[in-house]
Amino acid sequence: MSDSAFSQLHPTLQQTLVSLGYTEPTDIQQQAIPQVLAGNDVMGAAQTGTGKTAAFTLPLIHQLLESGAKGATRVLVVTPTRELAQQVYDKVIEYSQNTSLKCVALYGGANINPQKSQLQKGPEIVVGTPGRLLDHLHIGTLNLSSLDTLVLDEADRMLDMGFISDIKRLMKRMPKERQTLFFSATYPKQVLELAYGLLNQPVRIEVSTSNSTADTVNQLVHPVDKKRKRELLSFLIGSRNLKQVLVFAKTRQTTEALANELKLDGLAAEAIHGEKTQGARNRALEGFKEGKIRVLVATDVAARGLDIPSLDTVFNYELPHAAEDYIHRIGRTGRAGKSGNAISLVSREEEGMLAAIETLIDQRLPQEWLEGFEPDLNAEIEHREKRGGRGGDKRRLKHQLLKKSGGKKR
Structure with a gap:
């Protein structure tokens, strides 16, 4: 010293x-x-x-x-x-x-x-x-x-x-x-x-490049249709036997609805957001730290100020409106030199938000399509055609989308 x-x-x-x-x-x-x-x-x-x-x-x-x-x-x-x-x-x-x-x-x-x-x-x-x-x-x-x-x-x-x-x-x-x-x-x-x-x-x-993410956090994107996000989240938590998971969503309504759906899936879950009383927020956080609550679903109010020792995995159920909030969210894991995982479930509607995050942190986030949860390619093609204002060779576009996935499926 x-x-x-x-x-x-x-x-x-x-x-x-x-x-x-x-x-x-x-x-x-x-x-x-x-x-x-x-x-x-x-x-x-x-x-x-x-x-x-x-x-x-x-x-x-x-x-x-x-x-x-x-x-x-x-x-x-x-x-x-x-x-x-x-x-x-x-x-x-x-x-x-x-x-x-x-x-x-x-x-x-x-x-x-x-x-x-x-x-x-x-x-x-x-x-x-x-x-x-x-x-x-x-x-x-x-x-x-x-x-x-x-x-x-x-x-x-x-x-x-x-x-x-x-x-x-x-x-x-x-x-x-x-x-x-x-x-x-x-x-x-x-x-x-x-x-x-x-x-x-x-x-x-x-002490590091401004607006950068920690090297101790492994970041990954799973493209998935919006309507299948909850199903994929439950599958990942269950199949990987994750014991302590912090999940971020954008609104109070989504956190409450998602927590209730996860309970129906057999997962001990609670929601935490700005409109809950401080007592309720404290009880949910303590239950999470003690292992009584397996999944804590939070709005960005929890991205700053939550200090959870050895938190292994953070999920972005929805990407944040502000790209900077992504850094604060995933900063809940990989703390004090320990490794952690930040997994984002991204639908086609969120591609613009993902691009803004990648621009901010100056890196391309790896994407992995999970077998059984691949995005609907026909819907993706229709979405891109409408956005581009013209038709096109659907076979070529489908090839481009599969190439974008990196061919990574599990």
């Missing part, structure tokens, strides 16, 4: 890291910790599962220990989802276990009164989602006038059109002279431009 970024941390933190089994920092931690300790604004980009949370929480805890600050909110971490807020909170508690520092997690879907009580104790670190943070600012239970550092975790989501107005409202309630840190796995071009406008001469850290 003598030559690592960890050696720059407070002795109490170093002892805690040793007890937790942390021996060497990850690449993002090695590069980010010194910059945060130096007080610089930072824009950090690293793949999911590479230790970004520790990269900013550890130096911030160090700064609080060094300054001796007590009884006022000095650090604010803003996250897009309740699950991610809880995950960051858990890590802060873990890393600060041998100190007197206090932390609170503030998010909607939970009773606000216990949060009020915790805020009265003067936590130095606050983690929360934008809506609930604004609620507490409005009723006067949260004060950001003493804030030293603002962190946007999953900054790409925090700066998109859905959250940016709330973020700007939060920023108006904190000192202009502060340290600001942005961390994310992806930075779309428009988000990058906005981020530079909110940061003060930021140090940009990229």
